[in-house]
Amino acid sequence: MYEYRSDRSEVEVPYSDVLSFVLDGPHAEAHARKKESLVPADRSELSSPACAIGTDSLQKYLYPVLFLAIVGSGATFLGLNPSCTTGETDHAIKVANVKFILVQPPCFEAMASMAAQSGIPSDHVLVFDGELSDHEEETSNLHTWGKLLSHGEQDWIRFDDEESAGTTPAALFLTSGTTGMPKAAVHTHYALVTKYLVTQDRPKPYEVRRLITVPMFHAFAAVLVHIAPSVEGCTTYIAPRFKLDSCIGFAKRYGITEWPMVPQIISRLVDSIQSQAEHSDTLKSIRLVSCGGAPLPLELKRNLEKLLHSEARVAEQWGMSEVGTITNFPYPETDDSGSVGTIFPNTRIRLRDAEGQYISQDECPGEIIVHTPSRMLGYLGDPTSTNVVLSPDGWYTTGDIGYCRKGKWYIVDRAKDIIKVRGWQVAPAELEACLLGHPQVKDAAVIGVRRQGDVSELPRAYVVHDGSGVISLSEKDVATFLQDRLAGYKSLDGGVKFVETIPRNTSGKILRRVLREMAEQEGFNTKIA
CATH class of the missing domain: 3.40.50.12780 (ANL, N-terminal domain)
Known part of the structure; x- marks a missing residue:
C-alpha cells in the first residue's frame, strides 16, 4: 500500500527520560544549580509512575517547573482546564486515576470536595502556595506543595534504554471532547x-x-x-x-x-x-x-x-x-x-x-x-x-x-462531520470558509440536520453577525451569499440561525456536539442514519 513520507532528514531520537534530555542538554551548566531541588527525596509522596497529578490554573511562569518536577519524580502529569465545570473536572480526575492535586487557593474547596468523592486523601490536595502569605499558611488548614520538598532533595529518575523510554508514561493529555466525554491520552518520555x-x-x-x-x-x-x-x-x-x-x-x-x-x-x-x-x-x-x-x-x-x-x-x-x-x-x-x-x-x-x-x-x-x-x-x-x-x-x-x-x-x-446530502459528501469547513468571506459574518459553523421525514441530511449554519453595516443581515442574505458561490447541493437547506457565539474548545475547534444539541432543541434530527 502507498505511504507518504517526509522529505526532511530522519531525526535520531535518544532513549532518554524527559528531564535528562531537558536538563543535561546544551544548557546543562545554566541548569546545574537548580535541577536537584526539583525532585523530593521521598518519592513515595508522589506514589508510582501510574499516578497522575492534576494541576489547575497555577502561576503560569512556574507551570513548566511543576511539569518537570512531576515527571522527574516518576509520576505522570495531567493538566486540567480551570474553566472546566465540576462534572468535567470530576470526570477527568476519575478517568486519569489522579492521586495528587496541586491547586491554587481560590480553587481549593471545590477540588478538595471532588477529591474526597474520588477517595483522594485530603493531604494529597496540595495548595500551590506562591500566593499565600506566611500568616495565611499558618492559620489555614491548607496543605501546601512545600510538603513535597520537606524530605530533602535527590536526583530525578533516569533511564536511557528503549523499553523504559517507550513504555514509561510521562504525561496525560485530555482529548478535546468534541464527541462525548474526554479521554486521557497516555504519552511516554520517548514520545515527548x-x-x-x-x-x-x-x-x-x-x-x-x-x-x-x-x-x-x-x-x-x-x-x-x-x-x-x-x-x-x-x-x-x-x-x-x-x-x-x-x-x-x-x-x-x-x-x-x-x-x-x-x-x-x-x-x-x-x-x-x-x-x-x-x-x-x-x-x-x-x-x-x-x-x-x-x-x-x-x-x-x-x-x-x-x-x-x-x-x-x-x-x-x-x-x-x-x-x-x-x-x-x-x-x-x-x-x-x-x-x-x-x-x-x-x-x-x-x-x-x-x-x-x-x-x-x-x-x-x-x-x-x-x-x-x-x-x-x-x-x-x-x-x-x-x-x-x-x-x-x-x-x-x-x-x-x-x-x-x-x-x-x-x-x-x-470524517464524522461530513454531511451526506442526497449522496453527495459536503465538508462543513468548506461552507464555513465561504461564509466567513461575507463582510458582515464574524464567525460561522455548519452541521448536518434532518427534518421529520427527511432521509438526506441538510446543511444548517449558525452565524455570528459582526454588528456592522447599515443594512441588517438576514438569514436569507446568508443563504443566498453561499448559494451564489457553491454547488447547489451545498446550499443551506437546513436553514440559518444567528447566535452570539460559536461554541469552541480551548484549541479553537468547533464543538459540533453542542450545536447538534441546539438543533435537537429546535426540532431537528441530528442522529446519523
Whole structure:
C-alpha cells in the first residue's frame, strides 16, 4: 500500500527520560544549580509512575517547573482546564486515576470536595502556595506543595534504554471532547522527546523571543513551554492570563518575534489593531505566527501578515493530542494556498477512502492514518476506544479527511462531520470558509440536520453577525451569499440561525456536539442514519 513520507532528514531520537534530555542538554551548566531541588527525596509522596497529578490554573511562569518536577519524580502529569465545570473536572480526575492535586487557593474547596468523592486523601490536595502569605499558611488548614520538598532533595529518575523510554508514561493529555466525554491520552518520555526533536527548524536570522498565550495544560504546550525554553535557551514570556490589550503591549515591550496562536485569537487581534491606528506598528517585531487547532481563513491570514514584520511567516500546522503535531512549514518556508504544511521527519501517512481502500494518488481526499513515534500509548483505562483508533502496529486513525498536493497537505474536514446530502459528501469547513468571506459574518459553523421525514441530511449554519453595516443581515442574505458561490447541493437547506457565539474548545475547534444539541432543541434530527 502507498505511504507518504517526509522529505526532511530522519531525526535520531535518544532513549532518554524527559528531564535528562531537558536538563543535561546544551544548557546543562545554566541548569546545574537548580535541577536537584526539583525532585523530593521521598518519592513515595508522589506514589508510582501510574499516578497522575492534576494541576489547575497555577502561576503560569512556574507551570513548566511543576511539569518537570512531576515527571522527574516518576509520576505522570495531567493538566486540567480551570474553566472546566465540576462534572468535567470530576470526570477527568476519575478517568486519569489522579492521586495528587496541586491547586491554587481560590480553587481549593471545590477540588478538595471532588477529591474526597474520588477517595483522594485530603493531604494529597496540595495548595500551590506562591500566593499565600506566611500568616495565611499558618492559620489555614491548607496543605501546601512545600510538603513535597520537606524530605530533602535527590536526583530525578533516569533511564536511557528503549523499553523504559517507550513504555514509561510521562504525561496525560485530555482529548478535546468534541464527541462525548474526554479521554486521557497516555504519552511516554520517548514520545515527548520525539515531539520536540521533529519540530526543530533550520537556524533563524533573528533572536527567538516567544510569547505564550496557549493553554498551559494542553498537549501543544508540552513541547513549546515545558521543554523548548530550557533546551534551546530561548527567552519565553508567559502571559499570566489572556487579555488582548495586555498581550499586544507585551509583544511591543519585549520585542516578541514568535507568537503561537489559534484562529480565534488572530481574528480578535486583527480586529483590535485595525480599529486602533495608534497600534498599527505594535506587532512589527514578530517574524513567526504558528497557527493550529482550527482552519485559518486565507483573508484573515493576509490581514495578519500586513501587521507583522516584512519577512514574517504565518504558518499553519496540523496535529492532535493523541499524536502531536504531524505537519508544519519549517523555516523559511511559507504558503498562501491553505496548506497545513509538509510531513514531519520520522512520520508516515496513509490515505483511506470511504470503502476502506488505500489511496495512491495526489489530490484525492481520504481519511488520514498516521504512524509516528510521537503517538500515544493509548487511552488510559479504555482499551476499547484505543483499539478503535490505534492498530497493533502503531497506525493511528485520525478521523480527518485530507489530501496531498506536491508534498503539501490539506485538511478538508472531520470524517464524522461530513454531511451526506442526497449522496453527495459536503465538508462543513468548506461552507464555513465561504461564509466567513461575507463582510458582515464574524464567525460561522455548519452541521448536518434532518427534518421529520427527511432521509438526506441538510446543511444548517449558525452565524455570528459582526454588528456592522447599515443594512441588517438576514438569514436569507446568508443563504443566498453561499448559494451564489457553491454547488447547489451545498446550499443551506437546513436553514440559518444567528447566535452570539460559536461554541469552541480551548484549541479553537468547533464543538459540533453542542450545536447538534441546539438543533435537537429546535426540532431537528441530528442522529446519523
